[in-house]
Amino acid sequence: MQKLQLYISGERIDLFDDEQVSISLSQQDYKDPSKIFAEFTKTFTIPASKENNIIFKHYYNFNVVSNTNPLVSGFDARNKVEASIQLNYIPFKEGFVALNGVDLKDNKAYAYRITFYGKTINLTKVFREDNLAVLTGVLPAAIDYDDTTVIAKMQVAVPSSDIIVPLITHTTQAYYDSSQTNTNANLRPSGSNGLFFKELKFAIKVKTVVDAIESYYGTNFNLPAFSDDFFNMADVDNPAFNNLYLWLHRKKGNVVPTTETTIYSTQVGSNGTGFQFTSTGETLNTTMSSGTTLNILPGYDNLRTNDLDLFVLAADNTKPYTVEIIETNTGQFWSSGEVTGSKSFGQLDFTLIAGNYYINILSKQAIEFTNIIWNIENTLIVGVPGWINTWETGSFNHTTTFQFVIGAQMPDIKVIDFMNGIFRMFNLTAFYDSQTLLVNGNSNPDYGKIKIQTLDDFYSTNFNTWDISQYISIDKGQVNVGLPYNQIAFGYQGVKTYYAAQFSQLQNDSWGALKYQGSGSAQSSSFSAPNKPYVISAPFEHPQYVRLNDQNLGFQINIQTGWFVDDNRESYIGNPLLFYPVLLTTSTPAATSIAIRNNESGSTTTTLTSYIIPSNSRTLSTTGAGGSTENINFKNENNEWNINGSQEGLFSGTLFANYYNTYISDVFNSQRRVIKVSVFLPLSIIYKLQMNDVMTINNQDYIINTANINLITGKATLELLNKV
DSSP states (O other), rough: OOOOOETTTEEEEEETTTTTOOEEEEOOOOTTTSSSSOEEOOEEEEEOHHHHOOOTTTOTTTOBBBSOOOSSBOOOOOOOOOEEEEEEEEEEEEEEEEEEEEETTTEEEEEEEEEEEEGGGHHHHHTOOOOOOGGGGGGGGOOOHHHHHHHHHHHSSSTTTTTTTSSSSSSSSOOOOOOOOSOBOOOOOOOTTTGGGGOOEEEEEEHHHHHHHHHHHHHHOOOOOBOOTTTTTTTTTTTHHHHHEOOOSSSSSSSSSSSSSSSEEEEEETSSSOEEEOOOOOOEEEEETTTTEEETTTTTOOOOEEEEEEEOGGTTOOOOOEEEEEETTHHHEEEEEOOOSSSSETOOOOEEEEEEEEEEESSSSSSSEEEEEEEEEOOSSSSSSOEEEEEEEESSSHHHHHHHTGGGSSOBBBBHHHHHHHHHHHHHHEOOOOOOOOOOOOOOTTSSSSEEEEHHHHHSSSSEEEEEEEEEEEEEEEEEEOOOOOOEEEEEEEEEEEHHHHHHHHTOOTTTTTEEEEETSSSOOSSSSSOOEEEEEEEEEEEOEEEEBTTTTOOOEEEEEEEETTTTTTTTOOSSSSSEEEEEEEESSBBEEEEEETTOOSSSSSEEEEEEEEESSSSSSSSSTOOBBBSSSOOOOOTTTTSSSSOOTTOOBHHIIIIIIIHHHHHHOOTHHHHHHHEOOOHHHHHOOOOOOOOTTTTEEEEEEEEEEEEEEEEEEEEEEEEE
């Protein structure tokens, strides 16, 4: 019989003498392989003792308030708090505790109901309902959206560049015709031929976005760092992920709204040193990340803007402008209306809720500001003095070039959905690494981090083997069928761009999708015993790209484009788009020169001999130096670049083949069984048990599907999968 100790924020909690605490463990459930599981304990109760009342600050009494925030009850049950479990005073698990409520007897507090969560669960909870735009302050700075910048970003090296421009058009279809000389969207360099640069949009490296997520939530919400197993590997060590880019497409059609063709927007702080903190007051709970974005943490959503002062250079005093405060998740939060000259917007009477804010200046003309000062006042109770934080820019210029604010142009997707999409594509699993030592006895470099691995890597590394034959309870057990569904369908939610939709209509199948029914490939018939399919769907758009033909001569040329419109050939918003960029240069395959219009009329054009094309495969060839079969289709489709060439069907390194095949083919194996056994595990196993451990029973090896362990008695119910 073990003794359990529970600590919340370093304080030991009193427990009932007869409290039975069971912890449920699962990393990847064969019945639901798209979900990422984490350890957790079921809700249990603790006494409302003197010590526990102090820790939970008499939560049952709502008249008790916080010392730091009188608007919040003494213990803030809206947030989880750091916690840990010890067995016989030896550290066992770290995580978080949530307070669920208080039980009363005779109108007095009797017990607190709490839930202990393993640390990985925080990976999903901490992202809340945040949209990717919340990362504005930690993403690369705003970038000018003009012909010079767009053309330059079409030619940068990949994947070493954070921001690029691929040859994907949002409205007009690009083509190539060697017989035409003065035509819009004709890529042939001749006369005023060319694609207008505003048909193109920037893209950002996916790893840069994941790094921003890790930084933002690590700084503001204590999210542990990610391990080096997948997201933080060097480019050359994990090119399948590190070469991916996200197209910055938040609205269909043009980047620049029609209202901003003459009214230009400049993010304050983006083209200088940014906002600089100058106050000597309290800085807690407000930060100005990267000098442009104000971050207000949850639980401190009672801050008021005290003063916003703008000082205009005397020569620009008559130029009208508008000031707006933007909240990155919801858009415009406040607008001044049109003003001129230096202005002081004192005592702005609204509350800044938790979120991320930045200031925009809008004007038709260039304006020079000698300084912009933003004061934030902490006002907990009206009439009670708080503290004031002050940031200022010094000299700042509003320009007449449209600024592409990376965060504001992020696709409209929640952070948690974006991360889940990456996990589903690459069949990743995540857990908090609480092991101080590796199996070989060396110090664990990933201790205290969120360890993120492909599922194959998870099961093949760092496991113990436990022979539990002697601990089995023989009075009962189960051997169950190992196949819970008759088919697994892999695919993308977005397959409605023009060519992908056309493919679906002609082939009666979704582009890049796979319906797996065993034997390593799609089958013509399914198993009859299981009665349902299972769907794994990534929340991204998956276009089919087009390698162009010369419409005059009819032969294929070295240009590949994306056309992001629907099957009615109209501008389309769709799902977020992930793709591989390939820089075509004078090397093999040599780029066919293309023309880009610097202005809409084509009176000025630029000829490019190198540029970035979009691709679903990481490279354009499976052979030769740098060749690869890797792609982001689930099914082995004919590659768009080689669709009329000699490599049809050779891009076999699909997401299914590289990341799912081993695990899923085992699930469909006719020899797979699921057994349930009752065991009494010794403390030596409970301390070290990991979900990638191997259990041996009578010389047969098993992997763990789920485990439910009573931490007091050691009695456990294990659901095991035989290794096949």
